[in-house]
Amino acid sequence: MRADSLLEVYALSDCTVLKFGGTSVADAAACARVAGIVREHGGPRPVVVVSALARMTDALFACARAAADGDVAGASRRLDDQLDRHTELAQALLRPDTAAGFHEELARARSHLTGLFGRLGSRSEEAAALQDEVASFGERLSASLLAAVLAAAGLPTYAVDARRCIVTDTTYGRANPMPADTERRTRAELVPLLDASLVPVLGGYIAATQAGRTTTLGRGGSDYSAALVGAALDAREIQIWTDVSGVLTADPRVVPAARPIPRLSYAEAAELAYFGARVLHPKSIQPATDRGIPVRICNSRAPQDPGTLVDAEPDVRPGAVKAIAHKTGVTVLQVVSSRMLGAYGFLRALFEVFDRHRTEVDVVTTSEVSVSLTLEHARALPAIVSELKSLGDVSVEPDRAIVCVVGEGLRTTPGVAARIFSTIQDINVSLISQGASRVNLTFVIEEDRVREAVQQLHAAFFEREPVPVAADVATGGAAC
Ligand code: ASP
Ligand code: MG
16 A cells, blocks of 8 residues: 555544434534534544535425425425525524625525526426426535534534435435445545545535436445545444434333433444434445444433444443333234145245235344244235135234344353243243344333333343342343
8 A cells, every 4th residue: 555545544543433323413413513513522633514405405395395396486485484594593693794794605595496486387297307306405405504604613624415426316305326426526626625624524315426417325324425525525423413312122102211322333322223213224324334434313302411332343232132122003913824834935925915905014024834924114014914814714813012032142141031021921922033143132012012012121131239140040130
């Protein structure tokens, strides 16, 4: 490796990506806090990625829908309400001359967007591309605004158009990034700024095709942008600043004593994501996972809280369990068929039924003659059941809940399953599965007993002195 590229690698690995969600820039007080966070937590070379102001993207989509239905005037009114929020923030946080520059940008955005509304109204073939163009203004404006706000607070910033960095295919609304081009362009845009001691501020969620047309990465895509930028720069850490102090040990609405988990492995975080725990979507941190870059989830309202660090380390806590997640509104389907015995093609035929009805299956267990599986959104249930009947006897159990106990320790600690099931021994468990990642134990119970089960498990694993699991089982001491 040449000396200058060695130097580049050294300098790059020093940068930290800080992503701020919509609530972190929701009002003047929140924006003002961001400056302190970048200073204290951004290390020597911070890079800022920001979402649109809270509710802005929803509003832009509503405008696009209204416009497509022919109500361009309604769309423009709605847009003005949103632009006014930006104006108020600029007035509160910027010096008059800088605020004036931003007002001009708002005026340009307004005229550009009204033009787009008109084109949407003509039921253009290009509706999906136009919609992305409309939605992109949320992050384009928040990035300019935040760059100016940080500059006013004494941080030397530079607003970067993220569409010059993230390159995607043409799947509008949910575009797929092209990693090599994204890396090359992101480095070309950001490294000179970092070298000049400037803090780049980019909008999340937005990107462009090779040909330069605006795309978006799908709703909630700013985390994905942060991971892509972090991977391109080989960042030392990616910080996701949100409004909770990290991932919690359980849903706090069910377990008031739930507390933040200090550390999770990528595999644990991925298992928890399905349960809507406030974790990152596994896809959105994949670029970081691939490079082993740590991702920290932090609270912008309580910046001193340590948050949750997600990285490759399979850290095992005493007691082995890190989190107890659950989900209600689950339906269990069981198909029993002697045709399965010693035959192939049965599971394929079974899953084709779900495929045809575009229905996602979450947990699956099989025996020689039966398959049990869970569905969450069972709109197509009657049709699915009637098709499955050609494969075997079908039974449906509605109103079930999934409980998922997660911890790297499950791979290595004997007796955890015994402790889990003895803790909830008076609750009937209908389906048990341990994923291939072996960091989770998932089971299904009746929905109306799920609060009790989660509370008991949380008490056993988190609210009492940790007892070595093996000893526990030997003395039978795990039961509540
Ligand atoms: N602003 C976009 C959305 O609301 C992206 C994001 O916030 O992550 O979906
Ligand atoms: Mg988000």
